[in-house]
Amino acid sequence: MSGVPPLAAGWALESPSPLELAFYGVDAEKVAPATAADLVDLVHLAGETGRPLIPAGSSRRAYLGNLPPAGGIIASLRRFDSIRRYEPDDFTISVEAGMQLEDLREVLERQGQELAADHPRGAPGTVGGWLAAALPGPRRASRGGAASSLIGVRALRGDGRAYRGGGRVVKNVAGYDVGKFLVGSLGTAGPILEASFKLRPRQARLCGHALFDTTAAAWSFAADVRRTDLEPSVLMVEERGAGRRLRAGVDLGEAPPAEVFWFHEGNRSLLEWQSRRMEDLLQRSAAERWKLLDEAAAERVFDFLARFLEPRDPLSSAEAAVWASVLPADAARAVRVLEDCVGGMAARRGEWIADALGGQVSIIWGGDEAGIEEPLQRISGRIDEIAGDVRLVYLPVEKRRRWSYCLGEIPCRALAERLLTVFDPAGIFCPGRLLGRREAGAEGAA
Numbered sequence: 001m002s003g004v005p006p007l008a009a010g011w012a013l014e015s016p017s018p019l020e021l022a023f024y025g026v027d028a029e030k031v032a033p034a035t036a037a038d039l040v041d042l043v044h045l046a047g048e049t050g051r052p053l054i055p056a057g058s059s060r061r062a063y064l065g066n067l068p069p070a071g072g073i074i075a076s077l078r079r080f081d082s083i084r085r086y087e088p089d090d091f092t093i094s095v096e097a098g099m100q101l102e103d104l105r106e107v108l109e110r111q112g113q114e115l116a117a118d119h120p121r122g123a124p125g126t127v128g129g130w131l132a133a134a135l136p137g138p139r140r141a142s143r144g145g146a147a148s149s150l151i152g153v154r155a156l157r158g159d160g161r162a163y164r165g166g167g168r169v170v171k172n173v174a175g176y177d178v179g180k181f182l183v184g185s186l187g188t189a190g191p192i193l194e195a196s197f198k199l200r201p202r203q204a205r206l207c208g209h210a211l212f213d214t215t216a217a218a219w220s221f222a223a224d225v226r227r228t229d230l231e232p233s234v235l236m237v238e239e240r241g242a243g244r245r246l247r248a249g250v251d252l253g254e255a256p257p258a259e260v261f262w263f264h265e266g267n268r269s270l271l272e273w274q275s276r277r278m279e280d281l282l283q284r285s286a287a288e289r290w291k292l293l294d295e296a297a298a299e300r301v302f303d304f305l306a307r308f309l310e311p312r313d314p315l316s317s318a319e320a321a322v323w324a325s326v327l328p329a330d331a332a333r334a335v336r337v338l339e340d341c342v343g344g345m346a347a348r349r350g351e352w353i354a355d356a357l358g359g360q361v362s363i364i365w366g367g368d369e370a371g372i373e374e375p376l377q378r379i380s381g382r383i384d385e386i387a388g389d390v391r392l393v394y395l396p397v398e399k400r401r402r403w404s405y406c407l408g409e410i411p412c413r414a415l416a417e418r419l420l421t422v423f424d425p426a427g428i429f430c431p432g433r434l435l436g437r438r439e440a441g442a443e444g445a446a
Helices: 018-024 036-049 101-109 127-133 178-182 215-226 240-247 268-283 295-306 328-343 374-380 413-423
Strands: 029-031 053-056 073-076 083-087 092-096 150-156 162-166 192-198 204-212 234-239 258-266 289-292 319-325 351-355 360-366 389-394
Touching (some): 036 150, 204 268, 215 234, 215 258, 234 240, 234 328, 258 295, 328 360, 328 374
Parallel strands (some): 029 073, 053 073
Antiparallel strands (some): 150 162, 204 289, 351 360
């Protein structure tokens, strides 16, 4: 580790994962503090040595954000994995940030409850990592994203001081909602130590899909659904390429040009009513055919939608993914622009899905390593046409430094930088990973 101050003697080092080494650098060192006091010592050590500190959970999405500076210290919170307080009758829970989401789901399911976290079953991922990444899930529009369930946090500042925001009960008044600022911050405002959530009863779920001869017909049907009194928890439009990826796990017949997936949630009588109403709409639509899926197939569909943005190989040298958040009414247009930008590649065209309720559009492409950046250049030149927040989710690491995580302008950038300065005045937690280069912080992608 030439030129990088070593960690103090006594710290138990762990081996960084291949993904961490690729995106955090071969000079990165990894530690898993056992207590909050150990983590505070690590923060002070990072400040004294000038080494950036990278809070981490499972590091499953280490590829997110601008590349941090070399020589970082990866602070794994995997040992912070306990339930601090659980009140099933109050539908609230407080857990440490290193708890695996899958373990939390099992605990809640035994009480017939759930946290509205759209996390694929069996996949690694911690509570803190889910909050820090805040990627859009299939139910973001209907159930809210990671921030909607969060009612309180305990976190650490860049000077080593712990603080609380919100509380452990649903009805609390605590001034500025600090927890919401931490959601989606990629750890650049400091590590979350503990998070408190409001829960909801676990409900029955119904999933269906309809096949259409044209993408325009699929969008038209989705618009018809939105104009009714139906309230699906998921309403996704996708094109044929995305459907091919799904068909490996679910038999949906021959691939049509476009599909619409929907989920309804609630009690059985409500699901039956929604199913009848949806049947009426479908009979009057241009759908080629449709069907309801059994419970096992529905679970696989949901997991597919939840992990669509993940690269099939997170160390791939020929794959890229972009996410755009636009107004629901502009989603179809955003898809056309993105598809046009990606479709110009010599390699295979991109695969996309779009949330017709919330306006989130995800597109992933690959094939030609040499030309993988060409669509990004076209997308960057047409940000105004997309008219939304466009994020670069994945790009091969050797090309990643040339691109910013936020492809367009950040309207609240000045405010975000001021807030980051309050939480982390010395820039210990790699603020450039979220916003790009910052005068007082670490060096990120320009």
